[in-house]
Amino acid sequence: MKDTFLRIERVTTGLAMAGACLMLVVASSLGMFQIITRFVLETPAEWTEILIRLALIWMVFLAIPAAFRQGAMVSVDVLYRWSGPKTRRALDAVVSLAALALILVILWWGWDYSVRGQVQSMAGLESISMFWGYVAMPVGALFCTFGIVGNYLDPRRLELETAQ
Template sequence: MKAIIKGIDVVNKLVGYVVGLMLMVMSILVIIQIISRFVVDVPIHWTEELARYLMIYTVFFGAALALRHHKLIAVEVIAENIKPKARKILKIAVMVITIVFMLILTVKGFEMMPIVGKQTSSAMGMPMSMAYMAIPVGAMLMIMNAIAVILEFLTNEHVETNEAALELQAVEQQGKGEQL
């Protein structure tokens, strides 16, 4: 299982570099668009469109990375107030639900490709399937990372990042120390 987690983390490292590159290209495109529109007064229309599509990919890929590092927004009122074993079961259940939802998103995303592939973007003339491909690819990355999180929980490799959960663990450890 550790080899699977390690392999997923290698893929995530590559995805992280891709996200960084997309952010850099997107920033350069926006600067070029501003200069061409307001300084030179000759707007380059495709820069705005490409920056938009890069943003879409960045969001999907970044969400997958955030899932892997437990940085997605979450309501943890219940998880904060239950014992660690129950918390672990709850978090695994949440990841399983995430996988099911992302599987649906992947399947529906690929089903959508022939429909949107007939359309082209207005400024660049590229098939819209290239832009919409961010949905199934991002969902597959999230599935991969949800599997890594589950494996982490099952192998006890998970490091708690929630402050309230860390406090609860400290109190429980202190209670065990007093019992000895």
């Protein structure tokens, strides 16, 4: 069961990270396009600004699961160094539960916010609903749940192991 979940987590975190990398490429490409149209061609493409912002939002929310998986989001390094193995597991449980609680709130309210915002349109892109910007929160939160549970089942603390 644990191995199956960790395989699923590895795939979902990999997909989320690939999506984050893709959004970075999109944002960078649109930024270059905007620079060329604005300063070289002197006819700015205003629509690129909102798409860059949208890509950056998606990039952040899709990259967060990898940070949770690595144990880099919520860190209690000093307590880990001072504690024994049983206390460390208890700290893992507390941190994981707190992170899951926060992520589940973001998932719930992010979805609610997305549904409520679907009647709005993006400024500069009137044909695209704000739903696609807001839904990054619950999608990222859903991927985060896999990373948090994966980190609890198989903790990774490379920065702690190399610092000692």
